[in-house]
Amino acid sequence: MKRPPPEPAPDDESPGVPGFRTWRGVYLFVFAFFILVVVLLALFSCQFA
Amino acid sequence: MNPLDWIVLLLTMIGIAAYGAWHTRHTDHLDTYLKGSKTTRWGTIGISVMATQASAITFLSIPGQGFESGIGFVQNYFGLPLALIIVCAVFLPIYRQLGVYTAYEFLGQRFDAKTRLLGAGLFLLQRGLAAGVTIYAPAIILATVLGWRLELTIIATGVLVIIYTVTGGSEAVSLTQKWQMGIIFGGMVTAFFILLAHLPPGLGFAGAAHIAGAMGKLQAVDFSLNPDKRYTLWTGLFGGLFLSLSYFGTDQSQVQRYIGGAALREGRLGLVFNALLKIPMQFSILLLGALLFVFYQFQPAPVFYNRVEWRHNAMGTNAAVFQALDQRNAALHVEKQEKIRAWLEARNQRDPVAEPAARAAMLQAEVATEAVRNDARTALRAANPLAQTKDSDYVFIGFILDQLPHGVIGLLIAVMIAAALGSKAGELNALGTTTTIDLWRHFRPLAAHDEARNVRAAKWLTAMWGVIAIAFALFAGFSENLIEAINIIGSIFYGVVLGIFLVAFFLKSVGGTAVFWAAVAAQTMIFALFLLRHHFPVLDFSYLWYNLIGCAACVMFSLLLQAALGSNRRATLTANEI
Numbered sequence: 001m002k003r004p005p006p007e008p009a010p011d012d013e014s015p016g017v018p019g020f021r022t023w024r025g026v027y028l029f030v031f032a033f034f035i036l037v038v039v040l041l042a043l044f045s046c047q048f049a
Numbered sequence: 050m051n052p053l054d055w056i057v058l059l060l061t062m063i064g065i066a067a068y069g070a071w072h073t074r075h076t077d078h079l080d081t082y083l084k085g086s087k088t089t090r091w092g093t094i095g096i097s098v099m100a101t102q103a104s105a106i107t108f109l110s111i112p113g114q115g116f117e118s119g120i121g122f123v124q125n126y127f128g129l130p131l132a133l134i135i136v137c138a139v140f141l142p143i144y145r146q147l148g149v150y151t152a153y154e155f156l157g158q159r160f161d162a163k164t165r166l167l168g169a170g171l172f173l174l175q176r177g178l179a180a181g182v183t184i185y186a187p188a189i190i191l192a193t194v195l196g197w198r199l200e201l202t203i204i205a206t207g208v209l210v211i212i213y214t215v216t217g218g219s220e221a222v223s224l225t226q227k228w229q230m231g232i233i234f235g236g237m238v239t240a241f242f243i244l245l246a247h248l249p250p251g252l253g254f255a256g257a258a259h260i261a262g263a264m265g266k267l268q269a270v271d272f273s274l275n276p277d278k279r280y281t282l283w284t285g286l287f288g289g290l291f292l293s294l295s296y297f298g299t300d301q302s303q304v305q306r307y308i309g310g311a312a313l314r315e316g317r318l319g320l321v322f323n324a325l326l327k328i329p330m331q332f333s334i335l336l337l338g339a340l341l342f343v344f345y346q347f348q349p350a351p352v353f354y355n356r357v358e359w360r361h362n363a364m365g366t367n368a369a370v371f372q373a374l375d376q377r378n379a380a381l382h383v384e385k386q387e388k389i390r391a392w393l394e395a396r397n398q399r400d401p402v403a404e405p406a407a408r409a410a411m412l413q414a415e416v417a418t419e420a421v422r423n424d425a426r427t428a429l430r431a432a433n434p435l436a437q438t439k440d441s442d443y444v445f446i447g448f449i450l451d452q453l454p455h456g457v458i459g460l461l462i463a464v465m466i467a468a469a470l471g472s473k474a475g476e477l478n479a480l481g482t483t484t485t486i487d488l489w490r491h492f493r494p495l496a497a498h499d500e501a502r503n504v505r506a507a508k509w510l511t512a513m514w515g516v517i518a519i520a521f522a523l524f525a526g527f528s529e530n531l532i533e534a535i536n537i538i539g540s541i542f543y544g545v546v547l548g549i550f551l552v553a554f555f556l557k558s559v560g561g562t563a564v565f566w567a568a569v570a571a572q573t574m575i576f577a578l579f580l581l582r583h584h585f586p587v588l589d590f591s592y593l594w595y596n597l598i599g600c601a602a603c604v605m606f607s608l609l610l611q612a613a614l615g616s617n618r619r620a621t622l623t624a625n626e627i
Contacts, residue, residue: 013312013313013314014314015314015317015318016314017318023137023138023317026317026321027134027137027138030130030133030134030321030324030325031130031131031134033130033325034127034130034131034324034328037328037329038127038270038282041123041269041270041328041332042269042270044267044269045262045267045268045269045270047262048258048259048261048262048263048267049262049263049267049268
């Protein structure tokens with residue numbers, strides 16, 4: 001049996017998060033937040049070492 | 050525990066389980082039973098993903114880890130946000146687009162039946178082995194400390210989780226996990242503030258953090274390239290990335306949490322929620338452990354924190370040895386307190402000469418205390434070779450029982466049991482689903498069209514895994530080393546499974562036969578590395594690296610084998626369709 005044609009790529013779907021129009025923006029925010037957390041942890045270590 | 054604690058504990062635990070079972074008692078559609086309600090929103094998905102990962106051991110052992118080794122363990126989670134971005138962008142849209150129930154079903158569509166069975170088999174083997182430990186590990190600690198009977202603790206928690214997981218399937222799991230995480234957050238925040246309130250007057254959070262930092266407990270980020278170190282920025286980023294990618298992207302206990310939901314957006318936001326909160330959450334739990342370390346510098350601290358084990362072995366002919374160790378520890382502890390106060394004073398006066406000298410004296414006192422603790426472990430082993438000598442898991446629970454008011458004790462015990470139930474439920478749900486979809490339906494294709502029969506099979510298979518987990522926990526006779534070994538087993542399998550999925554997603558020219566044999570070869574290689582690590586020092590590296598090596602080997606072998614086998618037209622066609 002032939003498989004039905006694949007659905008269109010779902011990346012067009014808006015994240016529906018205020019301030020973000022694309023998922024790429026959401027992922028960049030997560031990445032930037034991660035970098036910030038690591039920097040803050042490193043500063044925390046230096047502060048109390 | 051007094052009656053108030055029991056009321057809090059039983060009301061929260063049985064209440065949540067009963068609510069979950071009652072609310073989802075009419076779940077008779079296969080889709081809802083295996084994937085959860087179609088109306089599930091991102092908050093529920095996010096909490097469910099978090100609750101499945103956070104077992105009781107998270108809340109018992111991680112404060113102990115912070116107490117003993119400091120907060121460096123947080124680096125283990127550094128790969129997690131990056132992995133979740135990849136899962137959101139690549140894995141989740143494909144799973145939803147294909148409408149699969151399990152991650153391994155996707156392998157069947159992309160490759161062939163044998164690769165699907167291999168993926169499902171590796172999952173069932175690895176997760177099935179861990180199933181008993183998820184119940185056993187917290188039960189042994191709670192039973193030891195609270196004087197409960199171990200077998201009754203295992204059976205009670207096991208039966209409770211089976212009832213609501215079997216009744217309502219994935220929907221019940223998500224629903225109960227939401228309430229369980231509420232109890233967990235509430236309990237941990239309460240414990241954190243009570244601990245701060247119990248610190249010596251005038252010390253405060255900053256003073257306690259300075260003591261913990263000076264004692265080497267607050268190094269969160271280690272840039273060292275030394276491969277012998279288990280937790281560094283690099284092991285966390287690379288090993289952790291592959292471990293998290295495999296766990297969140299290919300482990301059915303996680304995949305099942307986010308493939309349902311109202312829309313793709315809900316699953317993605319649920320994962321983003323975890324990507325943002327996981328590191329701060331683990332940091333807070335580890336920090337709690339580091340603050341517990343400071344707390345016990347100003348309180349009478351036992352030489353061995355598993356006091357039940359200590360008292361049990363400190364009788365008869367060994368009494369004098371154990372008593373001498375207790376006395377030495379108490380004397381050194383008082384001495385250390387004086388050194389810490391002297392350092393705090395020198396530090397507050399900003400005396401550039403006295404401060405380093407006082408710090409050195411304080412650290413020397415800490416080394417002396419640690420030496421007595423090591424002697425205590427040696428004495429325990431000499432008295433009873435089977436004695437448990439790892440006591441860090443008992444630090445936080447000991448604090449709860451000694452320092453917290455009644456009612457809050459019940460709440461914190463509920464936190465531990467809620468975490469055990471939440472992760473166990475996710476695990477049983479996934480084991481039942483994979484067995485139903487990838488084995489039972491695969492070998493009985495005619496039954497696939499009978500929805501009611503499928504739901505019945507899923508319920509029976511979920512219950513079967515629950516009973517296996519209870520039996521495993523009751524009869525396997527775990528040692529503390531075995532519990533650690535189970536964690537290592539995850540890393541042994543995860544890398545190869547991830548390799549299969551990466552080939553499926555990104556290497557469209559590779560077909561089922563190549564990836565199947567590549568996975569078998571890569572898994573054999575990882576087994577060999579693991580078994581030979583004590584014979585060749587060069588192979589004795591952190592187990593987190595197995596994730597990366599297993600994955601890389603599987604991908605490379607797949608490419609080489611496919612090149613040897615020639616082009617695979619079917620694979621290319623199928624991959625393009627996906």
